[in-house]
Amino acid sequence: MMDSLEKMGQQAQAAERELSQLATPVKNQVLGQMAQALRQNQAEIMLANQHDLNQATDLPMNFVDRLTLTAQRIEQMALGLEKVASLPDPIGNIEKGWQTEQGLKIEQQRVPLGVIGIIYEARPNVTADAFALTFKSGNAVILRGGKEALQTNISIVEFLQAVLKQNGLNPHAIQIVQDTSHETASEMMQLTDYIDVLIPRGSARLIKAVVDQAKVPVIETGAGNCHIYVDEFAQLDMASQIIVNAKTQRPSVCNAAEKIVIHSAVAQEYLPKIAEALKPFNVELRGDERAQAILPDITPATEADWGTEYNDYIMAIKVVDSLDEAIEHINHYNTKHSEAIVTDNYEHSEQFLNQIDAACVYVNASTRFTDGFEFGFGAEIGISTQKLHARGPMGLNQLTSTKYVIRGNGQIRH
Template identity: 65%
Template sequence: MIDLTQMGQQAQAAAQVLAQLDTATKNQALLAMAAELTAHTEQILDANARDLAAASDQPAKFTDRLRLTPARISDMANGLKSVAALPDPTARIDGGFTNAAGLSIIQKRVPLGVVGMIYEARPNVTVDAAGLTLKSGNAVMLRGGKEALQSNLALTQVLQTALTKVGLPAQAVQLVADPSRALANEMMHLTAYLDVLIPRGGAGLIQAVVNTATVPVIETGAGNCHIYVDQTADLEMAKAIVVNAKVQRPSVCNAAEKLLIHQAVAADYLPALAAALQAHGVALRGDEAARAIVPNMAAVTAADWDTEYNDLIMAVKVIADEDEAIAHINRHNTKHSESIITNDYASSERFLNQVDAACVYVNASTRFTDGEQFGFGAEIGISTQKLHARGPMGLAALTTTKYQIRGNGQVRE
C-alpha cells in the first residue's frame, strides 16, 4: 500500500538537501541521469512495449504520446545534458538595495520545495520533470497515467539509480506507483508536503485538478491553437507553416487546430491550403463560406471551435478582417499559442498585442512553443494562466524569491 504522507516526508527531506547543493553537484547528477538512460535503453523500451501492448486498442494519437523509441530516449538524455548546461536559477540575485534604515536587502532565487506532477500517458514528462526540478533545487513527486505505468516505473528506477551513484537521495524523484483516482485525489490535497501541483495532459485532467486540488496549482493548458492567414500573406509561406503546425505531430498541445483565412484571399488560397493538408490525411471541417470554396469539407459545428482535436482534423473559417480574427481567437482559444501569417507590419503588431495567449507568433509555426525550442533545455509544462508563470516553464518558473536582510543593530522606531 502506498503511503503518500511518507512519500511527502521523504520528498521534503530530499528537497532540503537539494536546496543546498552547488551547481556543479547538480550538473553531475543530471549527467549521471543522462548516462543511465542511455545505458538502460533496452530495459526502458521493454517496459514501454508492455504499456503499448496493453494500449493496443487506443487511437494513434494516444499511442504516439505513449511510445518510446531509441531516438526519443536519446532526446530525453540530451535534454538532461542541455539542462545541465544552463545557468543555475538559484545562483541568481534579482536585485538589491539599502533602505533608509541602513539595512542591506537582496532578493534572490530559491527553490519552490516539493513539486507534484499529475500527468497522462507521456513518459517523457517523467524525465523532463526530474531534470528541471533537480537543477532548480526541488524534489518531485510524480503521478503518471496508468497506461504508462511500466514505462514510468522503469524511468524512475533509472533516475533514482543515477542519484544514488552521485550520493544524492533517491527520494528526490519519486513515482506514485498506484495510478488510481483515489490516490490522485489524495495527492491533490497533500498540502502539508507539496508546495505546488502541476497537471499536464488533456483538458479533462487539467480541469479536474484545478477544481479539486487544495494544493496550489499551476494550470498547464490544452492547446486549441489557431493560425490566421491575413490578406497580405505569402501563399507558399502560409502553406508551409499551416502544414507544419497541423501535421508534424498532431497529438501535441502546440499543434494548430483551427485555420482562419481572410475573405480577400480565401478563394485563391484556400483550395491550395486545403489540398496540402488533405494530402497529409487531414480531415477538414469548414464553415459555410469555406465549404463554398472547398466543397469536400465536412460541415463545422459550434462545438468544433472549442475543441482540441489532438488528431489530423482541422476546422476552417473565412474571416472578414483582422478584428474578427482576433475576437474569434480570444473567444475560443485556450490561451496557448496563436499565429498570424502576414506581410503587413501593422497587422502583425496588432495581432501580437491584442491576442490573449501565452505565445503569439508572426510568420511561424505554433509548434515552436516548447521549452527546448525556447532554450530552456526542457519544460515542465506550458502554463496558460497569468500568475507566477506563463508559457513554456523552464528552470526559472520552478523558483520563487526570498529577501535576505543584513543589518548592524537596527531597530524600528
C-alpha cells in the same frame, strides 16, 4: 494509500532540504551521468515501454503516439538532461539589492519552490524532463503518471534514482506513485502539508479535474486550441508550409494547430491550395458556410468545433473579413496557448502580437515551437496558460520563487 503518500511527502521534503544546498557542479555532473544512463539502458526502457504499448490496444492512436518511446525520443530525453545541465543555475541568484534609509541591506534571492507534484498522462518523456528541471532548480518531485505508461515511468525513475545513489544523494529527490487510481490522484491533490505546488499535464479533462479538486496550489498547463490566421497580406506558400507543419508533424500534442482563420480576400485562392497540401496526410477539414462554398466537400463546422482541441488529423476553417474579426474570434475560442499570424504587413503583425491573449504569439512561424527545448530551456515542466507566477513553457526560473534576505547592524523600528 494516504499514509503512503504522506510518507512520500516526508521523504520528498527531506530530499528537498538537501537539494536546495547542492552545489551547481554536482547537479550538472549528476544530470550528465543520468543522460548516459538513459542511453546505456535504452533497450530496457523500450522493453518496459513495449509492455505498456501491449496493454494499450483500446487507446486512440494519438494517445498511443504520446505513449510510444523510440530510440530517437530517448535520445531527446538524454539531450534534455544535458541541456539543462549546461544552463545557468537560478538558485541563489540575487534578483536585486538595495539599502533602506535605516541602513538595512535588502536582497531578493531566488530559491526553490520546494516539493513539486506532477500529475500527467501518457507522456513518458515528462518523467525525465520533470526531474531534470526540478533537480537543477533545487526541488524534489513526486510524479503520478497514468496507468498506460506505468512500467515505462517506473523504469526511467529507477535508472535516475540509481545515479543519485551512486553519487551519495537522496534518491527521494524523485519518487513515483505506483498506484494509478483516481482515488490516489485525488488524495495527492489534498497533500497541502507536503506538496508546495501541483502541475497537471495532459488532456483538458485531466487539467480541469486537478484545477477543480486540488487544495494544493496549481499551475495550470492548458489544452491547446491553437489557430493559424492567414492574413490578406500573407505569402501563401509560406502559409501552407506553416499550416502543414503545425497540424501534421505531431497532431497529438498541445502546440499542434487546430484551426485555420483566413481573410476573405485570399480565401477563394488559398483554401483549395491548403486542402490539396493537407490531402496526403488525410486531414479532415471542417468549415463555416463561407469555407464550404469554396470547398463543397468539407464537413460543416458546428459551434462545438470552434472550441475543440482535436489532437487528431482534423482542422476547422473560419473565413473572416478583417484582422479585427480574426482577433475577436481567436480570443473568444482559444485556450490561451499558442496563436500565429502569417502576414507581410508589419502593422497587422504588431496588432496581432499586442491584442491576442495567449502565452505564445507567433508571426510567420509554426505553433509547434512552443516547447521548452525549442525555447532553449533544455526541457519544460509544462506550458502554463495562466497568468499568475508563470506563463508559457516553464523552465528553471519558473520553478523557483524568491525570498528577501535582510542584513542589519542592530536596527529597531520606531
